[in-house]
Amino acid sequence: MNFSVIRGLVALICLFSVAGHANELPLVEKHTYTTTDFALFSGKRLAEVKVGWESYGTLNADKSNVVLITHYFSGSSHAAGKYRTEDPSPGYWDAIIGPDKAIDTNKFFVISVDSLVNLSAYSPDVVTTGPTSINPATQKPYGLDFPVVTIRDFVNIQKQVLESLGITGLHAVVGPSMGSMQAIDWASAYPSWVPRMVSVIGAGQSDAWTTAALEHWALPIKLDPQWQHGNYSKAKPPTEGLVAALMLITQQALHPGFFNQQGNTLNYRPLEDAPLQDITANHSIVTWLEKRARARASEMDANHLLYLVRACQLFVTGHQASLAQGIESIQAKTLFLPASNDLLLMPYLAKNAHEALRHAQKDSDYIELTGDLGHLEGVLDIQEQRHKLKAFLEK
Amino acid sequence: MNFSVIRGLVALICLFSVAGHANELPLVEKHTYTTTDFALFSGKRLAEVKVGWESYGTLNADKSNVVLITHYFSGSSHAAGKYRTEDPSPGYWDAIIGPDKAIDTNKFFVISVDSLVNLSAYSPDVVTTGPTSINPATQKPYGLDFPVVTIRDFVNIQKQVLESLGITGLHAVVGPSMGSMQAIDWASAYPSWVPRMVSVIGAGQSDAWTTAALEHWALPIKLDPQWQHGNYSKAKPPTEGLVAALMLITQQALHPGFFNQQGNTLNYRPLEDAPLQDITANHSIVTWLEKRARARASEMDANHLLYLVRACQLFVTGHQASLAQGIESIQAKTLFLPASNDLLLMPYLAKNAHEALRHAQKDSDYIELTGDLGHLEGVLDIQEQRHKLKAFLEK
Numbered sequence: 001m002n003f004s005v006i007r008g009l010v011a012l013i014c015l016f017s018v019a020g021h022a023n024e025l026p027l028v029e030k031h032t033y034t035t036t037d038f039a040l041f042s043g044k045r046l047a048e049v050k051v052g053w054e055s056y057g058t059l060n061a062d063k064s065n066v067v068l069i070t071h072y073f074s075g076s077s078h079a080a081g082k083y084r085t086e087d088p089s090p091g092y093w094d095a096i097i098g099p100d101k102a103i104d105t106n107k108f109f110v111i112s113v114d115s116l117v118n119l120s121a122y123s124p125d126v127v128t129t130g131p132t133s134i135n136p137a138t139q140k141p142y143g144l145d146f147p148v149v150t151i152r153d154f155v156n157i158q159k160q161v162l163e164s165l166g167i168t169g170l171h172a173v174v175g176p177s178m179g180s181m182q183a184i185d186w187a188s189a190y191p192s193w194v195p196r197m198v199s200v201i202g203a204g205q206s207d208a209w210t211t212a213a214l215e216h217w218a219l220p221i222k223l224d225p226q227w228q229h230g231n232y233s234k235a236k237p238p239t240e241g242l243v244a245a246l247m248l249i250t251q252q253a254l255h256p257g258f259f260n261q262q263g264n265t266l267n268y269r270p271l272e273d274a275p276l277q278d279i280t281a282n283h284s285i286v287t288w289l290e291k292r293a294r295a296r297a298s299e300m301d302a303n304h305l306l307y308l309v310r311a312c313q314l315f316v317t318g319h320q321a322s323l324a325q326g327i328e329s330i331q332a333k334t335l336f337l338p339a340s341n342d343l344l345l346m347p348y349l350a351k352n353a354h355e356a357l358r359h360a361q362k363d364s365d366y367i368e369l370t371g372d373l374g375h376l377e378g379v380l381d382i383q384e385q386r387h388k389l390k391a392f393l394e395k
Numbered sequence: 396m397n398f399s400v401i402r403g404l405v406a407l408i409c410l411f412s413v414a415g416h417a418n419e420l421p422l423v424e425k426h427t428y429t430t431t432d433f434a435l436f437s438g439k440r441l442a443e444v445k446v447g448w449e450s451y452g453t454l455n456a457d458k459s460n461v462v463l464i465t466h467y468f469s470g471s472s473h474a475a476g477k478y479r480t481e482d483p484s485p486g487y488w489d490a491i492i493g494p495d496k497a498i499d500t501n502k503f504f505v506i507s508v509d510s511l512v513n514l515s516a517y518s519p520d521v522v523t524t525g526p527t528s529i530n531p532a533t534q535k536p537y538g539l540d541f542p543v544v545t546i547r548d549f550v551n552i553q554k555q556v557l558e559s560l561g562i563t564g565l566h567a568v569v570g571p572s573m574g575s576m577q578a579i580d581w582a583s584a585y586p587s588w589v590p591r592m593v594s595v596i597g598a599g600q601s602d603a604w605t606t607a608a609l610e611h612w613a614l615p616i617k618l619d620p621q622w623q624h625g626n627y628s629k630a631k632p633p634t635e636g637l638v639a640a641l642m643l644i645t646q647q648a649l650h651p652g653f654f655n656q657q658g659n660t661l662n663y664r665p666l667e668d669a670p671l672q673d674i675t676a677n678h679s680i681v682t683w684l685e686k687r688a689r690a691r692a693s694e695m696d697a698n699h700l701l702y703l704v705r706a707c708q709l710f711v712t713g714h715q716a717s718l719a720q721g722i723e724s725i726q727a728k729t730l731f732l733p734a735s736n737d738l739l740l741m742p743y744l745a746k747n748a749h750e751a752l753r754h755a756q757k758d759s760d761y762i763e764l765t766g767d768l769g770h771l772e773g774v775l776d777i778q779e780q781r782h783k784l785k786a787f788l789e790k
Contacts, residue, residue, distance in 0.1 A: 208658025208680045209651035219639040225620035244614040256604035263603025270711040285603045316665040
């Protein structure tokens with residue numbers, strides 16, 4: 001617990017110093033890539049696709065210094081820096097992306113792309129295509145008429161964005177969580193593009209456990225009477241279902257160590273008077289979790305969450321019959337950085353992929369992140385392995 | 396995995412042999428205990444309380460051989476034996492309760508009581524009082540007018556049942572999961588009654604993590620449009636919300652080891668065609684989980700689930716300000732049997748209670764159950780520690 005307090009303080013201090021540095025760097029610009037008649041892995045096609053992207057550092061003359069960052073479930077392409085001087089915090093991996101950092105923007109052109117069906121459909125800083133987009137056939141939002149999309153489709157749109165910049169290969173692909181799925185799928189689908197792949201808090205496939213676990217994120221949305229089988233209006237969305245889903249996601253992405261720390265700051269006691277006297281009252285720790293979720297929900301879309309769940313449920317490296325088949329084509333050196341106390345994508349998932357690669361005589365390395373944040377270690381505490389990451393990328 | 400297969404087969408074989416034995420034993424009888432004007436821990440009162448109870452073995456002359464079993468969240472007093480020869484399976488702990496078993500009915504009078512707000516409100520073999528009961532003030536079901544009840548209230552009604560049989564002390568109290576909360580609360584509230592306490596897959600309190608985690612079981616029910624703030628009719632209950640809650644509970648009570656084993660039997664593949672082509676279709680592993688939940692839901696009540704969640708959220712040993720305060724009064728020798736890979740009540744919860752007892756110079760022992768069932772190790776695989784349990788009870 002003492003360790004947590006210290007690390008919490010250190011994290012706060014780092015955040016301020018990061019913010020200080022970010023102010024001195026050029027502000028990040030969001031770009032939009034648009035394509036038409038986009039072929040999906042399922043065989044269906046999308047008449048139009050728009051996605052946002054952003055980059056840090058400078059593309060070199062022979063376009064050989066590209067590091068692609070693939071983002072997590074509730075994330076966006078905003079991996080580093082700030083859009084506006086007044087932004088309260090920089091992109092999620094700012095601790096490792098920047099001049100002289102683990103992913104050194106003095107050397108690398110770092111780029112990231114908003115996923116299809118991005119959760120933050122209503123964020124002014126996200127550009128995505130999904131169920132909230134207008135279906136050209138009806139001139140109304142797609143809703144559930146939007147086709148199922150896969151991690152491979154995320155990869156394929158990223159490849160188009162890169163090709164539109166004249167890029168024909170990567171120095172590395174690096175991604176956390178759902179981003180790890182994209183990273184290893186890149187290595188399998190386009191091996192000649194990918195000499196290095198880093199999977200952070202990741203998985204080589206969604207196993208039976210994970211596919212079922214992800215379904216619990218979808219169920220509250222489908223229960224919300226305002227969901228209306230996906231045909232809700234922007235004015236009357238299934239907010240309560242979305243909030244319940246986000247509460248579950250947040251808890252599963254954390255670990256008791258951090259959570260009970262938070263409980264202490266709220267002076268948590270099991271025998272609180274309001275919930276003892278009233279079945280409809282909540283413990284303060286539940287209210288804390290709900291408030292966080294509700295604040296995040298305002299820029300998010302419930303149908304988009306369902307499609308992201310599905311993309312993750314369908315995931316297996318290479319989108320083939322098995323993980324073993326999917327890794328056969330991989331040429332990249334791979335590095336797995338799971339978190340020891342991850343309850344969402346437990347370390348065995350990364351280990352299984354790592355061991356499958358080793359079994360197939362590939363060059364793979366595996367180190368666990370420690371700390372008490374659970375899954376979020378890979379987002380909020382990745383700097384713990386910054387030296388390893390830097391060495392891996394610069395080897 | 397091979398170990399799992401073997402243990403699965405062994406479990407099946409045991410089940411058959413248990414069934415064989417059970418047929419030779421006298422059938423178990425359900426009794427009903429009724430009391431009026433029952434004072435609750437909250438300060439409120441219930442005009443009438445009825446609970447079911449059952450027993451195995453014979454009460455000795457001086458009534459000194461009583462072992463009380465306190466049941467888990469979705470369980471009932473049916474810990475051992477069968478009600479009817481044709482019942483497909485015996486009570487949940489039949490592997491350890493019976494003649495010459497760990498809890499030896501040649502020596503002990505083993506008794507268990509249905510909890511208040513029991514989840515299986517519509518089971519013909521459960522007698523309980525809760526939101527489905529008729530409120531004498533309105534002659535309609537209580538719904539959310541039913542007062543919040545606590546683990547202490549479960550303990551107090553058990554004490555009345557025992558006293559109605561002339562019992563004034565226990566040989567031991569033994570309970571799994573929510574039953575462990577009752578067991579340690581017994582030891583704290585009525586120390587002169589309890590010389591021995593066994594906490595299986597248990598906790599000494601609901602910490603901030605657990606209180607928040609339990610809330611996710613309540614949320615799907617509250618989202619179901621048929622819930623109607625608890626004022627639903629028996630003919631139109633919030634079944635979908637209840638099914639979603641049970642799906643989550645089942646998954647959290649298990650572990651990837653067992654779950655992926657189940658996936659193998661279903662020939663699990665992430666890239667199933669139906670969910671790839673249709674956002675409303677499910678993976679077969681999700682359908683498996685849902686079917687199990689739906690089958691169980693038919694005898695269960697959604698409001699009762701909300702009240703059970705609340706009783707667990709409010710729990711701290713002794714129902715005092717802290718765990719440390721609650722354990723002060725305990726005189727019992729205590730034994731903690733958490734499961735190493737429990738994801739629902741992780742072993743640290745039992746360890747914290749055990750260490751608090753040791754710190755207070757009490758006699759406490761702690762051994763982890765192993766195996767790949769997660770939390771359910773303590774229900775389905777408790778016989779792993781049958782020798783330890785037998786020795787503890789007969790010392």
